[in-house]
Amino acid sequence: MPKIVDKEERRREICLVAINLFSQKGYDKVSIKEIAEASGIGKGTIYEYFESKKDILIKSTKQFCIEMMDNMFLKNMDFSKPIDAIETFAKETTKMFKVDNNDFFLAYLELLVVNLRNGSVDEVLDDLKYIFLQFRNLLQNAMEEGKAKGIIPSHIDTKKLALALFAYLDGLMLHSWVYHTLGEDDDFEKANEVFMDVFLNGLKK
Amino acid sequence: MPKIVDKEERRREICLVAINLFSQKGYDKVSIKEIAEASGIGKGTIYEYFESKKDILIKSTKQFCIEMMDNMFLKNMDFSKPIDAIETFAKETTKMFKVDNNDFFLAYLELLVVNLRNGSVDEVLDDLKYIFLQFRNLLQNAMEEGKAKGIIPSHIDTKKLALALFAYLDGLMLHSWVYHTLGEDDDFEKANEVFMDVFLNGLKK
Amino acid sequence: MPKIVDKEERRREICLVAINLFSQKGYDKVSIKEIAEASGIGKGTIYEYFESKKDILIKSTKQFCIEMMDNMFLKNMDFSKPIDAIETFAKETTKMFKVDNNDFFLAYLELLVVNLRNGSVDEVLDDLKYIFLQFRNLLQNAMEEGKAKGIIPSHIDTKKLALALFAYLDGLMLHSWVYHTLGEDDDFEKANEVFMDVFLNGLKK
Amino acid sequence: MPKIVDKEERRREICLVAINLFSQKGYDKVSIKEIAEASGIGKGTIYEYFESKKDILIKSTKQFCIEMMDNMFLKNMDFSKPIDAIETFAKETTKMFKVDNNDFFLAYLELLVVNLRNGSVDEVLDDLKYIFLQFRNLLQNAMEEGKAKGIIPSHIDTKKLALALFAYLDGLMLHSWVYHTLGEDDDFEKANEVFMDVFLNGLKK
DNA sequence: CATGAATGAGAGTTCATTCAT
DNA sequence: CATGAATGAACTCTCATTCAT
Numbered sequence: 111m112p113k114i115v116d117k118e119e120r121r122r123e124i125c126l127v128a129i130n131l132f133s134q135k136g137y138d139k140v141s142i143k144e145i146a147e148a149s150g151i152g153k154g155t156i157y158e159y160f161e162s163k164k165d166i167l168i169k170s171t172k173q174f175c176i177e178m179m180d181n182m183f184l185k186n187m188d189f190s191k192p193i194d195a196i197e198t199f200a201k202e203t204t205k206m207f208k209v210d211n212n213d214f215f216l217a218y219l220e221l222l223v224v225n226l227r228n229g230s231v232d233e234v235l236d237d238l239k240y241i242f243l244q245f246r247n248l249l250q251n252a253m254e255e256g257k258a259k260g261i262i263p264s265h266i267d268t269k270k271l272a273l274a275l276f277a278y279l280d281g282l283m284l285h286s287w288v289y290h291t292l293g294e295d296d297d298f299e300k301a302n303e304v305f306m307d308v309f310l311n312g313l314k315k
Numbered sequence: 316m317p318k319i320v321d322k323e324e325r326r327r328e329i330c331l332v333a334i335n336l337f338s339q340k341g342y343d344k345v346s347i348k349e350i351a352e353a354s355g356i357g358k359g360t361i362y363e364y365f366e367s368k369k370d371i372l373i374k375s376t377k378q379f380c381i382e383m384m385d386n387m388f389l390k391n392m393d394f395s396k397p398i399d400a401i402e403t404f405a406k407e408t409t410k411m412f413k414v415d416n417n418d419f420f421l422a423y424l425e426l427l428v429v430n431l432r433n434g435s436v437d438e439v440l441d442d443l444k445y446i447f448l449q450f451r452n453l454l455q456n457a458m459e460e461g462k463a464k465g466i467i468p469s470h471i472d473t474k475k476l477a478l479a480l481f482a483y484l485d486g487l488m489l490h491s492w493v494y495h496t497l498g499e500d501d502d503f504e505k506a507n508e509v510f511m512d513v514f515l516n517g518l519k520k
Numbered sequence: 521m522p523k524i525v526d527k528e529e530r531r532r533e534i535c536l537v538a539i540n541l542f543s544q545k546g547y548d549k550v551s552i553k554e555i556a557e558a559s560g561i562g563k564g565t566i567y568e569y570f571e572s573k574k575d576i577l578i579k580s581t582k583q584f585c586i587e588m589m590d591n592m593f594l595k596n597m598d599f600s601k602p603i604d605a606i607e608t609f610a611k612e613t614t615k616m617f618k619v620d621n622n623d624f625f626l627a628y629l630e631l632l633v634v635n636l637r638n639g640s641v642d643e644v645l646d647d648l649k650y651i652f653l654q655f656r657n658l659l660q661n662a663m664e665e666g667k668a669k670g671i672i673p674s675h676i677d678t679k680k681l682a683l684a685l686f687a688y689l690d691g692l693m694l695h696s697w698v699y700h701t702l703g704e705d706d707d708f709e710k711a712n713e714v715f716m717d718v719f720l721n722g723l724k725k
Numbered sequence: 726m727p728k729i730v731d732k733e734e735r736r737r738e739i740c741l742v743a744i745n746l747f748s749q750k751g752y753d754k755v756s757i758k759e760i761a762e763a764s765g766i767g768k769g770t771i772y773e774y775f776e777s778k779k780d781i782l783i784k785s786t787k788q789f790c791i792e793m794m795d796n797m798f799l800k801n802m803d804f805s806k807p808i809d810a811i812e813t814f815a816k817e818t819t820k821m822f823k824v825d826n827n828d829f830f831l832a833y834l835e836l837l838v839v840n841l842r843n844g845s846v847d848e849v850l851d852d853l854k855y856i857f858l859q860f861r862n863l864l865q866n867a868m869e870e871g872k873a874k875g876i877i878p879s880h881i882d883t884k885k886l887a888l889a890l891f892a893y894l895d896g897l898m899l900h901s902w903v904y905h906t907l908g909e910d911d912d913f914e915k916a917n918e919v920f921m922d923v924f925l926n927g928l929k930k
Numbered sequence: 931c932a933t934g935a936a937t938g939a940g941a942g943t944t945c946a947t948t949c950a951t
Numbered sequence: 952c953a954t955g956a957a958t959g960a961a962c963t964c965t966c967a968t969t970c971a972t
Contacts, residue, residue, distance in 0.1 A: 138343030152954040274510035281486020305479035312517025548753030562933040684920035691896020715889035722927025
């Protein structure tokens with residue numbers, strides 16, 4: 111069934127176009143016509159691939175989640191050195207969101223907000239949950255490894271700490287975009303380094 | 316003599332209603348009719364107070380900025396104990412965003428994103444800049460005070476650190492809302508305590 | 521009853537303002553608010569003087585008709601020299617519509633068209649009829665006088681000729697405005713002279 | 726493949742409907758909904774053919790100008806007999822505006838006035854200019870031919886005379902409509918004959 | 931009397947969706 | 952399959968009119 115593969119691939123392409131437009135203009139300000147034109151297909155043809163505009167959002171979000179997990183640097187992380195792992199994680203995350211990559215964060219933020227605000231379908235919500243848990247677990251595991259190695263004090267609540275650390279990274283990306291858009295660009299990679307120095311210093315007893 | 320109305324006060328009330336609706340449904344999904352009805356006035360009457368829907372956004376954002384700065388707990392902070400000040404600041408911020416106060420963060424996020432994405436009027440952008448600078452300066456000043464008191468090492472780049480710390484707080488609020496909406500409520504106040512313990516521990520000496 | 525006189529006078533003033541606005545922008549494009557502001561009174565006060573927007577049109581048209589007949593040079597015409605009378609009439613008419621007086625013609629045209637198109641009240645229609653008859657009669661009388669004096673051939677149908685001559689004058693004013701507005705100004709006074717020379721030449725004997 | 730439609734032809738049809746409505750009620754009193762219904766299509770469909778209401782006016786005016794020039798009897802005029810040509814021209818023009826054809830003149834007047842008053846796009850203004858020049862030239866050429874043939878005195882300013890003669894014809898049409906609408910119908914064809922007799926008599930030395 | 935705050939009908943316009951081709 | 956012509960619901964905004972003050 112080669113046709114189906116093609117269809118699936120086409121849908122993926124349209125999703126990428128849609129995500130890009132959503133992130134730039136906001137979901138509501140993007141019209142079907144616009145997505146169709148940017149995808150190089152006819153307006154009516156969109157409905158061969160998606161049931162509705164909301165369906166584009168759903169499938170795009172799903173797509174985004176999949177690719178986010180796939181492309182993440184996470185899989186290559188070395189947990190034998192937990193502190194380094196955490197530092198690397200933070201560094202890589204902030205690197206992702208330098209000027210040119212604001213698009214990625216905006217897409218992440220828009221898809222997150224639009225899906226959560228209007229109450230999306232369960233499948234999408236589960237994907238989002240999964241991402242949040244995955245990231246937190248990753249950080250938590252690194253911290254637990256640190257505990258096991260005696261680098262990190264055992265009294266620390268690693269779940270809560272991982273929760274906060276992940277939040278910090280998203281906050282950093284949000285502010286990076288805000289400052290950039292306000293024309294007050296600042297060096298967020300450096301800010302992250304300074305912050306992580308203090309944080310990791312505080313973590314190591 | 317016509318009916319006497321405090322136009323400015325009325326405008327303020329409508330702004331509060333609008334901000335609330337914007338935060339719940341997103342600016343684009345809120346209709347003028349909706350704002351009018353929620354304000355208990357007629358559709359046409361809105362245009363006695365605002366020039367256009369965009370003008371509602373602008374005036375609402377301005378209102379929000381003013382009230383945010385006014386109502387902030389900041390003014391009562393005691394900088395003679397810088398470390399405590401920072402801790403208090405973080406604690407108060409997270410307290411603001413417990414379940415019931417998610418509205419506030421959502422409003423903040425929506426107004427921020429909508430104004431920045433579409434490129435709002437300069438006056439609004441200046442207000443937003445001011446808020447970001449104000450918060451960062453506050454944290455930076457506390458840190459500098461810590462340096463002066465010999466509590467915080469002098470080599471630390473306080474501007475960058477303050478930048479990151481403020482971002483952390485926004486990230487925490489964002490995640491608090493996300494978790495809550497995903498039905499995965501977690502104790503973000505506690506998470507903040509754990510995180511701040513580590514952070515402040517790393518900051519000292 | 522001095523109050524009533526005042527009210528009547530005020531109404532007249534508002535009518536003049538309204539006529540001016542109607543002629544510049546067209547009846548439908550002029551709002552009550554605009555008329556009120558240009559008259560230096562409140563929007564609601566307009567309704568102390570007029571029942572409705574249509575009533576402003578009706579009263580304004582009436583006013584216009586009255587003043588048109590009053591101010592007309594007609595009363596001073598000397599019919600003892602019929603040919604001269606006709607020439608003077610045409611000359612005076614065209615003089616009225618040089619650039620600065622286009623306003624007058626536009627008012628005349630707008631009031632005429634709007635009242636006729638929508639079917640105004642009988643009183644107004646009668647006023648308009650009266651004007652058309654009055655002008656035609658004037659010209660017809662001059663021609664009859666010419667016949668009596670043996671200057672104009674007796675076989676000429678003066679009623680039809682007067683009808684056409686009056687129409688010619690309105691056509692000239694219309695075209696004067698059109699050319700002016702198209703930026704193709706031409707000397708319509710001169711054109712009238714040339715035309716009347718031919719016409720009066722044809723009329724004689 | 727989608728439904729095949731001759732967009733240009735359809736646009737033309739809608740223009741004809743629009744022109745008709747504009748002439749009857751005035752541009753401002755005609756709603757898009759009305760045009761759509763009279764065209765037998767949905768309100769939204771109008772916007773598949775026109776960008777805006779103003780665009781309908783522009784395209785309708787253009788259409789009107791084109792068809793006016795195309796359908797004009799002018800092309801069949803015989804200039805070898807200039808006096809006859811002028812007489813024929815006037816006769817044909819007045820014939821066009823008998824009761825049933827008032828629509829045509831009203832359309833001409835409304836499109837003229839609305840475009841000129843609000844300052845239309847250059848293209849439309851150029852079309853209108855062209856019509857005025859074309860008609861005047863035609864009459865002027867006939868007169869010049871008359872001069873060359875020795876029928877018309879050489880001292881006559883044919884440009885000015887043609888200007889006035891064309892204006893006369895429009896004036897006649899305007900008055901024909903006014904009288905008709907006022908319920909004072911008169912025989913304007915006859916009036917034109919009488920007038921042209923005098924005029925042409927005056928012209929021939 | 932004079933006013934302008936309040937209003938909703940209705941305007942022009944957009945757009946997700948349907949469907950004949 | 953792919954398309955874009957067709958559509959009406961719903962949007963933002965205007966304005967003649969009313970009426971409490």
